[in-house]
Amino acid sequence: QNEKVALFIIFGGSGDLARRKLYPSLFRLYQKGYLDQHFAVIGTARRPWTDDYYHQIVTDSLSDLQATDEQVAAFASHFYYQSHDVTNSEHYVVLENLAKKLDQQYELQSNRLYYMAMSPNFFGTIAKHLKSEQILTADGFNRLIIEKPFGHDYNSAEELNEQIRASFAEDQIYRIDHYLGKEMVQNISAIRFGNNIIESLWNNRYIDNIQITLSEALGVEERAGYYETAGAMRDMVQNHISQIATLLAMEPPVSFSATDIRDEKIKVLHSLHIDTPEEARRNFVRGQYGPATVDGARLEGYREAEQVASDSNVETYVAGKMEFENYRWAGVPFYVRTGKRLAKKATRVDVVFKQLPMNIFNAVSDEDKLGDNVLTIYVEPTEGFGLRVNAKKLGQGFATRPVDLDFRHSAAAAGNSPEAYERLLLDALNGDSTNFTHWNELSQTWKFADVVEKVWAENEPTDFPNYRSGSMGPAAANELLARDGRHWIFDP
Numbered sequence: 400q401n402e403k404v405a406l407f408i409i410f411g412g413s414g415d416l417a418r419r420k421l422y423p424s425l426f427r428l429y430q431k432g433y434l435d436q437h438f439a440v441i442g443t444a445r446r447p448w449t450d451d452y453y454h455q456i457v458t459d460s461l462s463d464l465q466a467t468d469e470q471v472a473a474f475a476s477h478f479y480y481q482s483h484d485v486t487n488s489e490h491y492v493v494l495e496n497l498a499k500k501l502d503q504q505y506e507l508q509s510n511r512l513y514y515m516a517m518s519p520n521f522f523g524t525i526a527k528h529l530k531s532e533q534i535l536t537a538d539g540f541n542r543l544i545i546e547k548p549f550g551h552d553y554n555s556a557e558e559l560n561e562q563i564r565a566s567f568a569e570d571q572i573y574r575i576d577h578y579l580g581k582e583m584v585q586n587i588s589a590i591r592f593g594n595n596i597i598e599s600l601w602n603n604r605y606i607d608n609i610q611i612t613l614s615e616a617l618g619v620e621e622r623a624g625y626y627e628t629a630g631a632m633r634d635m636v637q638n639h640i641s642q643i644a645t646l647l648a649m650e651p652p653v654s655f656s657a658t659d660i661r662d663e664k665i666k667v668l669h670s671l672h673i674d675t676p677e678e679a680r681r682n683f684v685r686g687q688y689g690p691a692t693v694d695g696a697r698l699e700g701y702r703e704a705e706q707v708a709s710d711s712n713v714e715t716y717v718a719g720k721m722e723f724e725n726y727r728w729a730g731v732p733f734y735v736r737t738g739k740r741l742a743k744k745a746t747r748v749d750v751v752f753k754q755l756p757m758n759i760f761n762a763v764s765d766e767d768k769l770g771d772n773v774l775t776i777y778v779e780p781t782e783g784f785g786l787r788v789n790a791k792k793l794g795q796g797f798a799t800r801p802v803d804l805d806f807r808h809s810a811a812a813a814g815n816s817p818e819a820y821e822r823l824l825l826d827a828l829n830g831d832s833t834n835f836t837h838w839n840e841l842s843q844t845w846k847f848a849d850v851v852e853k854v855w856a857e858n859e860p861t862d863f864p865n866y867r868s869g870s871m872g873p874a875a876a877n878e879l880l881a882r883d884g885r886h887w888i889f890d891p
Protein backbone atom coordinates (compact mmCIF):
# COMPACT_ATOMS: atom_id res chain seq x y z
CA GLN A 400 0.00 0.00 0.00
CA ASN A 401 1.43 3.33 -1.12
CA GLU A 402 -0.69 5.54 1.06
CA LYS A 403 1.23 8.23 2.96
CA VAL A 404 0.03 9.34 6.36
CA ALA A 405 0.57 12.94 7.41
CA LEU A 406 -0.79 16.26 8.50
CA PHE A 407 0.31 19.19 6.34
CA ILE A 408 0.46 22.58 7.97
CA ILE A 409 0.86 25.19 5.27
CA PHE A 410 1.98 28.66 6.30
CA GLY A 411 0.78 30.84 3.47
CA GLY A 412 -2.33 28.78 2.69
CA SER A 413 -4.07 31.68 0.96
CA GLY A 414 -1.07 32.54 -1.21
CA ASP A 415 -0.22 32.24 -4.83
CA LEU A 416 2.20 29.32 -4.48
CA ALA A 417 -0.31 27.28 -2.50
CA ARG A 418 -2.99 27.79 -5.13
CA ARG A 419 -0.87 27.44 -8.24
CA LYS A 420 1.37 24.60 -7.16
CA LEU A 421 0.67 22.96 -3.82
CA TYR A 422 -3.05 22.22 -4.00
CA PRO A 423 -2.93 20.87 -7.56
CA SER A 424 0.11 18.75 -6.67
CA LEU A 425 -1.51 17.36 -3.54
CA PHE A 426 -4.56 16.56 -5.60
CA ARG A 427 -2.53 14.61 -8.14
CA LEU A 428 -1.00 12.62 -5.31
CA TYR A 429 -4.54 12.00 -4.10
CA GLN A 430 -5.68 10.82 -7.52
CA LYS A 431 -2.76 8.41 -7.65
CA GLY A 432 -3.55 7.01 -4.22
CA TYR A 433 -0.51 8.38 -2.37
CA LEU A 434 -2.90 10.44 -0.31
CA ASP A 435 -6.14 8.75 0.58
CA GLN A 436 -7.96 8.61 3.91
CA HIS A 437 -5.13 9.39 6.27
CA PHE A 438 -4.13 12.91 5.47
CA ALA A 439 -5.31 16.37 6.39
CA VAL A 440 -4.19 19.89 5.54
CA ILE A 441 -4.30 22.96 7.71
CA GLY A 442 -3.95 26.12 5.69
CA THR A 443 -2.98 29.19 7.67
CA ALA A 444 -2.78 32.86 6.83
CA ARG A 445 -3.77 36.05 8.59
CA ARG A 446 -7.09 36.71 6.96
CA PRO A 447 -10.20 35.25 8.60
CA TRP A 448 -11.62 32.60 6.30
CA THR A 449 -14.17 29.88 6.97
CA ASP A 450 -13.47 26.26 6.07
CA ASP A 451 -16.17 26.51 3.40
CA TYR A 452 -14.49 29.47 1.80
CA TYR A 453 -11.16 27.67 1.96
CA HIS A 454 -12.67 24.58 0.30
CA GLN A 455 -13.80 26.84 -2.52
CA ILE A 456 -10.28 28.23 -2.92
CA VAL A 457 -8.86 24.71 -3.03
CA THR A 458 -11.55 23.60 -5.47
CA ASP A 459 -10.91 26.57 -7.75
CA SER A 460 -7.20 25.82 -7.80
CA LEU A 461 -7.98 22.42 -9.36
CA SER A 462 -10.09 23.75 -12.22
CA ASP A 463 -7.49 22.86 -14.86
CA LEU A 464 -7.27 19.24 -13.77
CA GLN A 465 -9.41 16.37 -14.90
CA ALA A 466 -11.55 15.23 -12.02
CA THR A 467 -15.12 14.62 -11.03
CA ASP A 468 -16.93 16.98 -8.67
CA GLU A 469 -17.26 14.18 -6.11
CA GLN A 470 -13.54 13.49 -6.19
CA VAL A 471 -12.71 17.17 -5.74
CA ALA A 472 -15.22 17.55 -2.91
CA ALA A 473 -13.88 14.46 -1.13
CA PHE A 474 -10.33 15.81 -1.45
CA ALA A 475 -11.25 19.33 -0.31
CA SER A 476 -13.01 17.95 2.77
CA HIS A 477 -9.54 17.12 4.17
CA PHE A 478 -8.65 20.84 4.24
CA TYR A 479 -9.04 23.08 7.30
CA TYR A 480 -8.39 26.77 7.57
CA GLN A 481 -6.89 28.46 10.59
CA SER A 482 -6.44 32.20 10.75
CA HIS A 483 -2.98 32.65 12.21
CA ASP A 484 -0.57 35.43 13.10
CA VAL A 485 2.85 33.79 12.95
CA THR A 486 4.29 36.17 15.55
CA ASN A 487 1.60 35.51 18.15
CA SER A 488 2.44 32.63 20.50
CA GLU A 489 -1.17 32.11 21.52
CA HIS A 490 -2.16 31.41 17.97
CA TYR A 491 0.12 28.40 17.99
CA VAL A 492 -1.86 26.96 20.88
CA VAL A 493 -5.02 27.17 18.78
CA LEU A 494 -3.13 25.64 15.89
CA GLU A 495 -1.90 22.77 18.01
CA ASN A 496 -5.41 22.03 19.27
CA LEU A 497 -6.67 21.75 15.73
CA ALA A 498 -3.63 19.68 14.70
CA LYS A 499 -4.16 17.28 17.59
CA LYS A 500 -7.82 16.90 16.78
CA LEU A 501 -7.14 16.15 13.12
CA ASP A 502 -4.38 13.76 14.10
CA GLN A 503 -6.92 11.65 15.98
CA GLN A 504 -9.73 12.05 13.51
CA TYR A 505 -7.64 10.96 10.50
CA GLU A 506 -5.24 8.68 12.41
CA LEU A 507 -2.16 10.58 11.28
CA GLN A 508 0.36 8.90 13.59
CA SER A 509 1.72 12.30 14.66
CA ASN A 510 3.40 12.73 11.29
CA ARG A 511 3.69 16.37 10.37
CA LEU A 512 4.94 18.31 7.38
CA TYR A 513 5.32 22.04 7.87
CA TYR A 514 5.35 23.99 4.64
CA MET A 515 6.66 27.55 4.61
CA ALA A 516 5.07 29.18 1.62
CA MET A 517 4.90 32.78 2.71
CA SER A 518 7.10 35.84 3.07
CA PRO A 519 10.61 34.67 3.99
CA ASN A 520 10.77 37.32 6.72
CA PHE A 521 8.74 34.98 8.89
CA PHE A 522 10.49 31.66 8.26
CA GLY A 523 12.69 32.02 11.35
CA THR A 524 9.83 33.06 13.63
CA ILE A 525 7.66 30.16 12.55
CA ALA A 526 10.43 27.61 13.06
CA LYS A 527 11.11 28.99 16.52
CA HIS A 528 7.46 28.83 17.57
CA LEU A 529 6.96 25.34 16.22
CA LYS A 530 9.45 24.19 18.79
CA SER A 531 8.74 26.55 21.68
CA GLU A 532 4.97 26.05 21.46
CA GLN A 533 5.47 22.29 21.20
CA ILE A 534 3.83 21.77 17.87
CA LEU A 535 6.58 19.32 16.96
CA THR A 536 5.43 15.84 17.85
CA ALA A 537 7.42 13.33 19.84
CA ASP A 538 6.43 10.11 18.11
CA GLY A 539 5.79 10.85 14.44
CA PHE A 540 7.98 12.53 11.85
CA ASN A 541 8.42 16.31 11.71
CA ARG A 542 9.64 17.70 8.40
CA LEU A 543 10.07 21.29 7.40
CA ILE A 544 9.69 22.24 3.76
CA ILE A 545 11.06 25.66 3.09
CA GLU A 546 10.56 27.73 -0.03
CA LYS A 547 12.95 30.13 -1.63
CA PRO A 548 14.30 32.71 -1.26
CA PHE A 549 16.60 31.15 1.31
CA GLY A 550 18.25 34.39 2.36
CA HIS A 551 19.25 37.45 0.41
CA ASP A 552 22.99 36.94 0.62
CA TYR A 553 25.38 34.66 2.50
CA ASN A 554 24.95 36.39 5.87
CA SER A 555 21.17 36.47 5.87
CA ALA A 556 21.03 32.88 4.60
CA GLU A 557 23.31 31.77 7.41
CA GLU A 558 21.20 33.59 9.96
CA LEU A 559 18.03 31.98 8.62
CA ASN A 560 19.73 28.62 8.64
CA GLU A 561 20.70 29.02 12.27
CA GLN A 562 17.15 29.97 13.15
CA ILE A 563 15.62 26.90 11.57
CA ARG A 564 18.40 24.63 12.80
CA ALA A 565 17.52 25.67 16.34
CA SER A 566 14.24 23.77 15.90
CA PHE A 567 14.95 21.18 13.20
CA ALA A 568 17.85 18.84 12.51
CA GLU A 569 19.41 19.04 9.06
CA ASP A 570 17.76 15.77 8.02
CA GLN A 571 14.33 17.18 8.88
CA ILE A 572 14.80 20.19 6.60
CA TYR A 573 13.73 20.09 2.96
CA ARG A 574 14.91 23.23 1.18
CA ILE A 575 13.00 23.51 -2.05
CA ASP A 576 14.61 24.19 -5.38
CA HIS A 577 11.80 23.24 -7.71
CA TYR A 578 14.19 22.76 -10.62
CA LEU A 579 15.43 19.64 -8.85
CA GLY A 580 11.93 18.21 -9.23
CA LYS A 581 11.92 18.54 -13.01
CA GLU A 582 12.03 15.31 -14.99
CA MET A 583 14.90 16.29 -17.28
CA VAL A 584 16.99 17.83 -14.52
CA GLN A 585 16.79 14.47 -12.77
CA ASN A 586 17.57 12.86 -16.08
CA ILE A 587 21.01 14.51 -16.08
CA SER A 588 22.11 11.76 -13.72
CA ALA A 589 20.60 9.03 -15.89
CA ILE A 590 22.33 10.33 -18.99
CA ARG A 591 25.66 10.70 -17.25
CA PHE A 592 25.79 7.63 -15.08
CA GLY A 593 23.80 5.27 -17.30
CA ASN A 594 25.85 5.66 -20.46
CA ASN A 595 29.44 4.68 -20.93
CA ILE A 596 29.73 6.68 -24.15
CA ILE A 597 28.76 9.82 -22.25
CA GLU A 598 30.48 9.40 -18.91
CA SER A 599 33.78 8.36 -20.45
CA LEU A 600 33.91 11.67 -22.36
CA TRP A 601 32.65 13.75 -19.45
CA ASN A 602 35.77 15.72 -18.64
CA ASN A 603 38.10 18.46 -19.78
CA ARG A 604 39.86 16.25 -22.27
CA TYR A 605 36.77 16.00 -24.45
CA ILE A 606 34.44 18.80 -23.39
CA ASP A 607 35.16 22.33 -24.52
CA ASN A 608 32.46 24.18 -22.61
CA ILE A 609 29.02 23.72 -21.10
CA GLN A 610 26.15 26.16 -21.57
CA ILE A 611 23.14 26.42 -19.29
CA THR A 612 20.23 28.53 -20.51
CA LEU A 613 17.12 29.32 -18.48
CA SER A 614 15.33 31.73 -20.72
CA GLU A 615 11.85 33.04 -19.99
CA ALA A 616 9.43 34.78 -22.32
CA LEU A 617 7.37 36.35 -19.57
CA GLY A 618 8.26 39.56 -17.74
CA VAL A 619 8.12 39.89 -13.98
CA GLU A 620 4.29 40.06 -14.08
CA GLU A 621 2.75 40.42 -10.60
CA ARG A 622 5.92 39.55 -8.72
CA ALA A 623 7.70 42.86 -9.25
CA GLY A 624 7.56 43.73 -5.56
CA TYR A 625 9.66 40.69 -4.68
CA TYR A 626 11.75 40.92 -7.83
CA GLU A 627 12.88 44.45 -6.99
CA THR A 628 14.55 43.00 -3.89
CA ALA A 629 16.11 40.10 -5.75
CA GLY A 630 17.06 40.40 -9.43
CA ALA A 631 17.96 37.57 -11.78
CA MET A 632 21.18 36.64 -9.98
CA ARG A 633 19.42 35.83 -6.70
CA ASP A 634 16.22 34.64 -8.35
CA MET A 635 17.72 32.10 -10.75
CA VAL A 636 21.53 31.86 -10.72
CA GLN A 637 22.30 31.36 -7.05
CA ASN A 638 19.77 28.52 -6.87
CA HIS A 639 18.42 26.87 -10.03
CA ILE A 640 21.38 27.43 -12.35
CA SER A 641 23.93 26.56 -9.68
CA GLN A 642 22.07 23.35 -8.91
CA ILE A 643 22.02 22.30 -12.55
CA ALA A 644 25.73 23.10 -12.88
CA THR A 645 26.39 21.03 -9.77
CA LEU A 646 24.58 17.98 -11.14
CA LEU A 647 26.51 18.29 -14.38
CA ALA A 648 29.85 18.67 -12.64
CA MET A 649 29.71 16.32 -9.65
CA GLU A 650 31.65 13.06 -9.53
CA PRO A 651 29.69 9.80 -9.77
CA PRO A 652 28.18 9.11 -6.35
CA VAL A 653 29.03 5.84 -4.60
CA SER A 654 25.34 4.91 -4.79
CA PHE A 655 22.26 6.73 -5.93
CA SER A 656 21.17 7.60 -2.42
CA ALA A 657 20.44 11.01 -0.94
CA THR A 658 23.52 11.07 1.27
CA ASP A 659 25.93 9.87 -1.40
CA ILE A 660 24.61 12.34 -3.97
CA ARG A 661 24.72 15.16 -1.44
CA ASP A 662 28.30 14.38 -0.56
CA GLU A 663 29.29 14.67 -4.22
CA LYS A 664 27.34 17.87 -4.76
CA ILE A 665 28.94 19.49 -1.75
CA LYS A 666 32.34 18.27 -2.80
CA VAL A 667 32.16 19.68 -6.31
CA LEU A 668 30.78 22.98 -5.03
CA HIS A 669 33.83 23.15 -2.88
CA SER A 670 35.80 23.45 -6.11
CA LEU A 671 33.56 26.20 -7.52
CA HIS A 672 35.84 29.13 -8.21
CA ILE A 673 34.81 32.21 -6.25
CA ASP A 674 35.68 35.17 -8.43
CA THR A 675 37.79 38.07 -7.28
CA PRO A 676 35.98 41.39 -7.78
CA GLU A 677 38.07 41.95 -10.89
CA GLU A 678 37.08 38.55 -12.32
CA ALA A 679 33.43 39.06 -11.42
CA ARG A 680 33.40 42.29 -13.41
CA ARG A 681 34.82 40.45 -16.39
CA ASN A 682 32.88 37.20 -16.07
CA PHE A 683 29.37 38.54 -15.54
CA VAL A 684 27.00 40.57 -17.67
CA ARG A 685 23.71 42.02 -16.45
CA GLY A 686 20.75 43.39 -18.32
CA GLN A 687 17.31 44.84 -17.92
CA TYR A 688 14.53 44.67 -20.48
CA GLY A 689 13.11 47.77 -22.05
CA PRO A 690 9.77 48.21 -23.79
CA ALA A 691 9.06 46.75 -27.22
CA THR A 692 6.30 46.45 -29.74
CA VAL A 693 5.62 42.88 -30.70
CA ASP A 694 2.97 42.13 -33.34
CA GLY A 695 1.52 45.59 -32.91
CA ALA A 696 1.17 45.19 -29.15
CA ARG A 697 3.31 47.27 -26.84
CA LEU A 698 5.11 45.40 -24.08
CA GLU A 699 6.10 47.53 -21.15
CA GLY A 700 9.69 47.77 -20.01
CA TYR A 701 10.71 46.57 -16.56
CA ARG A 702 10.91 50.10 -15.17
CA GLU A 703 7.30 50.71 -16.19
CA ALA A 704 5.95 47.71 -14.30
CA GLU A 705 3.86 48.28 -11.22
CA GLN A 706 5.87 48.30 -7.98
CA VAL A 707 9.11 48.93 -9.87
CA ALA A 708 11.09 52.12 -9.34
CA SER A 709 11.22 54.21 -12.51
CA ASP A 710 15.01 54.31 -12.23
CA SER A 711 15.40 50.72 -11.01
CA ASN A 712 18.76 49.12 -11.63
CA VAL A 713 17.61 45.62 -10.80
CA GLU A 714 18.83 43.13 -13.38
CA THR A 715 16.32 40.98 -15.23
CA TYR A 716 19.08 39.22 -17.14
CA VAL A 717 22.39 37.63 -16.20
CA ALA A 718 25.01 35.84 -18.24
CA GLY A 719 28.21 34.63 -16.72
CA LYS A 720 30.96 32.12 -16.45
CA MET A 721 31.36 29.55 -13.69
CA GLU A 722 34.40 27.36 -13.25
CA PHE A 723 35.04 24.26 -11.21
CA GLU A 724 38.67 24.05 -10.30
CA ASN A 725 39.21 20.35 -10.07
CA TYR A 726 40.88 17.59 -11.98
CA ARG A 727 37.86 16.84 -14.16
CA TRP A 728 36.88 20.38 -15.09
CA ALA A 729 39.90 22.66 -14.95
CA GLY A 730 39.81 24.83 -18.07
CA VAL A 731 36.17 24.11 -18.99
CA PRO A 732 33.94 27.16 -18.61
CA PHE A 733 30.31 26.69 -17.65
CA TYR A 734 28.54 29.59 -19.36
CA VAL A 735 25.19 30.33 -17.79
CA ARG A 736 22.43 32.77 -18.63
CA THR A 737 18.89 33.56 -17.65
CA GLY A 738 16.52 36.41 -18.26
CA LYS A 739 12.96 37.62 -18.38
CA ARG A 740 11.19 38.69 -21.58
CA LEU A 741 13.55 36.85 -23.83
CA ALA A 742 12.70 35.41 -27.21
CA LYS A 743 11.40 32.11 -25.85
CA LYS A 744 10.75 30.03 -22.79
CA ALA A 745 13.56 27.52 -23.02
CA THR A 746 15.45 25.60 -20.38
CA ARG A 747 18.33 23.60 -21.77
CA VAL A 748 21.90 22.50 -21.35
CA ASP A 749 24.30 22.40 -24.29
CA VAL A 750 27.46 20.39 -23.79
CA VAL A 751 29.96 21.36 -26.48
CA PHE A 752 32.69 18.85 -27.25
CA LYS A 753 36.19 19.68 -28.36
CA GLN A 754 37.10 19.73 -32.01
CA LEU A 755 39.04 16.85 -33.50
CA PRO A 756 42.75 17.56 -33.88
CA MET A 757 42.27 18.28 -37.60
CA ASN A 758 39.70 18.24 -40.35
CA ILE A 759 40.87 15.68 -42.90
CA PHE A 760 38.07 16.52 -45.32
CA ASN A 761 39.95 19.42 -46.86
CA ALA A 762 37.74 22.19 -45.71
CA VAL A 763 37.72 24.83 -48.40
CA SER A 764 35.25 27.23 -46.95
CA ASP A 765 33.93 28.06 -43.50
CA GLU A 766 30.84 26.11 -44.34
CA ASP A 767 32.88 22.95 -44.75
CA LYS A 768 34.40 23.20 -41.32
CA LEU A 769 33.52 20.39 -39.00
CA GLY A 770 30.66 21.38 -36.79
CA ASP A 771 30.84 21.08 -33.03
CA ASN A 772 29.56 17.89 -31.44
CA VAL A 773 26.90 19.04 -29.01
CA LEU A 774 24.86 17.10 -26.50
CA THR A 775 21.73 19.06 -25.68
CA ILE A 776 19.54 18.28 -22.71
CA TYR A 777 16.11 19.83 -23.26
CA VAL A 778 14.40 20.51 -19.96
CA GLU A 779 11.53 22.69 -21.12
CA PRO A 780 9.18 23.21 -22.89
CA THR A 781 9.92 19.86 -24.54
CA GLU A 782 11.75 17.17 -22.62
CA GLY A 783 14.45 15.08 -24.22
CA PHE A 784 17.93 15.24 -25.59
CA GLY A 785 19.77 15.67 -28.83
CA LEU A 786 23.22 14.83 -30.08
CA ARG A 787 24.75 16.76 -32.95
CA VAL A 788 27.24 14.77 -35.00
CA ASN A 789 28.85 15.28 -38.39
CA ALA A 790 27.92 13.16 -41.36
CA LYS A 791 28.64 13.20 -45.05
CA LYS A 792 26.66 15.60 -47.14
CA LEU A 793 24.65 13.73 -49.76
CA GLY A 794 26.02 13.74 -53.27
CA GLN A 795 29.30 13.95 -55.13
CA GLY A 796 32.48 15.07 -53.44
CA PHE A 797 33.12 14.88 -49.75
CA ALA A 798 31.74 17.52 -47.49
CA THR A 799 30.24 17.06 -44.08
CA ARG A 800 27.20 18.51 -42.44
CA PRO A 801 25.89 18.38 -38.90
CA VAL A 802 22.94 16.09 -38.26
CA ASP A 803 20.86 15.98 -35.10
CA LEU A 804 19.96 12.78 -33.36
CA ASP A 805 16.93 13.85 -31.41
CA PHE A 806 14.91 12.18 -28.73
CA ARG A 807 11.87 13.97 -27.38
CA HIS A 808 9.29 12.52 -25.09
CA SER A 809 5.96 11.99 -26.76
CA ALA A 810 3.19 14.25 -25.53
CA ALA A 811 1.60 11.26 -23.84
CA ALA A 812 4.70 10.39 -21.85
CA ALA A 813 5.18 14.02 -20.90
CA GLY A 814 1.59 14.05 -19.64
CA ASN A 815 2.49 11.22 -17.30
CA SER A 816 5.55 12.89 -15.97
CA PRO A 817 4.68 14.45 -12.63
CA GLU A 818 4.96 18.14 -12.07
CA ALA A 819 8.02 19.24 -10.08
CA TYR A 820 6.07 20.07 -6.93
CA GLU A 821 4.17 16.81 -7.02
CA ARG A 822 7.42 14.88 -7.15
CA LEU A 823 9.04 16.92 -4.40
CA LEU A 824 6.05 16.67 -2.08
CA LEU A 825 6.05 12.91 -2.46
CA ASP A 826 9.80 12.82 -1.83
CA ALA A 827 9.29 14.78 1.39
CA LEU A 828 6.50 12.41 2.44
CA ASN A 829 8.88 9.54 1.84
CA GLY A 830 11.67 11.22 3.78
CA ASP A 831 13.86 11.32 0.67
CA SER A 832 15.95 14.48 0.53
CA THR A 833 17.90 13.70 -2.66
CA ASN A 834 16.23 16.49 -4.59
CA PHE A 835 16.45 19.18 -1.93
CA THR A 836 19.38 21.41 -1.15
CA HIS A 837 21.70 21.06 1.77
CA TRP A 838 22.93 24.11 3.67
CA ASN A 839 26.51 23.36 2.62
CA GLU A 840 25.45 23.71 -1.00
CA LEU A 841 23.60 26.97 -0.47
CA SER A 842 26.36 28.50 1.57
CA GLN A 843 28.80 28.00 -1.27
CA THR A 844 26.51 29.30 -4.02
CA TRP A 845 25.73 32.36 -1.92
CA LYS A 846 29.42 33.09 -1.50
CA PHE A 847 29.74 32.83 -5.26
CA ALA A 848 26.78 35.15 -5.94
CA ASP A 849 27.77 37.64 -3.25
CA VAL A 850 30.95 38.68 -5.03
CA VAL A 851 29.05 39.51 -8.19
CA GLU A 852 26.32 41.34 -6.30
CA LYS A 853 28.90 43.37 -4.45
CA VAL A 854 30.72 44.42 -7.59
CA TRP A 855 27.42 45.35 -9.20
CA ALA A 856 26.24 47.34 -6.20
CA GLU A 857 29.43 49.35 -6.31
CA ASN A 858 29.03 50.18 -9.99
CA GLU A 859 25.50 51.13 -10.96
CA PRO A 860 24.78 50.26 -14.59
CA THR A 861 24.64 53.25 -16.90
CA ASP A 862 23.03 51.56 -19.89
CA PHE A 863 19.76 50.14 -18.45
CA PRO A 864 17.46 49.17 -20.06
CA ASN A 865 19.89 47.44 -22.38
CA TYR A 866 17.88 44.76 -24.15
CA ARG A 867 14.66 44.64 -26.05
CA SER A 868 11.78 42.47 -24.94
CA GLY A 869 11.73 39.46 -27.24
CA SER A 870 15.49 39.47 -27.90
CA MET A 871 18.06 37.12 -26.37
CA GLY A 872 19.50 39.71 -24.00
CA PRO A 873 22.21 42.37 -24.16
CA ALA A 874 24.96 42.27 -26.76
CA ALA A 875 27.58 41.96 -24.03
CA ALA A 876 26.36 38.40 -23.37
CA ASN A 877 27.53 37.39 -26.83
CA GLU A 878 30.81 39.20 -26.36
CA LEU A 879 31.40 37.26 -23.16
CA LEU A 880 31.72 34.08 -25.21
CA ALA A 881 33.20 35.68 -28.32
CA ARG A 882 36.10 36.86 -26.18
CA ASP A 883 36.87 33.19 -25.49
CA GLY A 884 36.41 32.31 -29.18
CA ARG A 885 33.01 30.70 -28.54
CA HIS A 886 29.34 31.38 -29.13
CA TRP A 887 25.98 30.48 -27.61
CA ILE A 888 24.69 27.30 -29.20
CA PHE A 889 21.05 28.18 -28.59
CA ASP A 890 20.29 31.27 -30.64
CA PRO A 891 16.62 31.36 -31.58
Ligand code: BG6
Pocket residue numbers: 615634746
Ligand atom coordinates in the same frame (compact mmCIF):
# COMPACT_ATOMS: atom_id res chain seq x y z
C1 BG6 B 1 11.20 30.82 -9.84
C2 BG6 B 1 11.54 32.27 -10.04
O1 BG6 B 1 12.03 30.25 -8.86
O2 BG6 B 1 11.35 30.13 -11.07
C3 BG6 B 1 10.70 32.89 -11.13
O3 BG6 B 1 11.33 32.97 -8.83
C4 BG6 B 1 10.80 32.07 -12.40
O4 BG6 B 1 11.09 34.23 -11.38
C5 BG6 B 1 10.53 30.60 -12.11
O5 BG6 B 1 9.85 32.56 -13.32
C6 BG6 B 1 10.76 29.76 -13.33
O6 BG6 B 1 10.34 28.45 -13.07
P1 BG6 B 1 9.83 27.50 -14.21
O7 BG6 B 1 9.56 26.20 -13.53
O8 BG6 B 1 8.60 28.15 -14.77
O9 BG6 B 1 10.92 27.43 -15.23
